[in-house]
Amino acid sequence: MDEKSNPGTLSESSECLFSFGVIADIQYADLDDGYNFQGSRRRYYRQSLLHLQDAIEEWNKESSRPCCVLQLGDVIDGYNAQYKASEKALELVLNTFETLKVPVHHTWGNHEFYNFSRDYLTCSKLNTKSLEDRIVHHPETVPSESYYAYHFVPFPKFRFILLDAYDLSVLGVDESSPKYQQCMKILREHNPNTELNSSQGLSEPQFVQFNGGFSQEQLTWLNEVLTFSDTNQEKVVIVSHLPIYPEASDSVCLAWNYRDALTVIWSHQCVVCFFAGHTHDGGYAQDPFGVHHINLEGIIETAPNSQAFGTVYVYPDKMMLKGRGRVPDRVMNYKKEKALHL
């Protein structure tokens, strides 16, 4: 399904319940324009901050303000580390987010780990876990401190889950730690290349250093939250920096163990959609279980005369993404027998 429609003009059978904003791969740096590794896509490092300002301005003036914004990771570019500008760049971006009149939920991507350690991020304003929801009498739905993931309820019967796609990763972890050794072992088992960022010759091209995956512990937690949501007839939106569905993404950009995440999600009814960043090109596919996978176009590769963000309008029977600039509109119907009865 790849319908285009305008939530503003579509004749609605029911009213919009609430909305939320989405934005990905800002990758700000105080640098002249450059290119991606392949040299095929221009990157607008300074412009990215102006794109963010523009998005915030639009969200702030929407007649019915979004409940929150989901920032899908890679908020500043890895180049900042090279120029010892990481903290300054982060401060600029976070100061810009301060002008947003609704809460922002930050996801962590590879560029966060090029600039900062996991410990640093945990103590930074990029850790928005304080916005999490705690379900009373359900300790199994409380995430462990060993990964950065949480869930929250922006509107009754709708649960949002932020996943940590770098829970298994060699990025951001101390090289002397057992976790680093374990993750390097996984990576080397799947990638014999000297340059671990290269996917050349790999049967599973997602096993590159700039990706990561989900630990069994995190997947078990996800399963518990989805079980609760199924039982309570909630609708669920999942967010991760890395995509998990091959038909919506470049195969190199997928999470290492994307199949494990899909297996968990597919064993539940409640998941409506899965938002990811990382690819910059954008992508969409609905999987055989009816879950909509959206890879959002990245701000960093968005020309000054365009835009790349969206607002998702939530209805009792569907969600509608209204894209701005190079983000297309999408209609995401709920699984037929599972329309929400309010």
Ligand SMILES: Nc1ncnc2c1ncn2[C@@H]1O[C@H](COP(=O)(O)OP(=O)(O)O)[C@@H](O)[C@H]1O
């Ligand atoms: N095929 C490759 N071979 C070697 N290094 C690569 C390759 N592709 C990407 N890299 C490196 O991996 C890192 C992440 O790549 P990049 O395209 O910048 O990721 P992102 O899309 O997240 O910005 C960069 O340091 C880049 O130089």
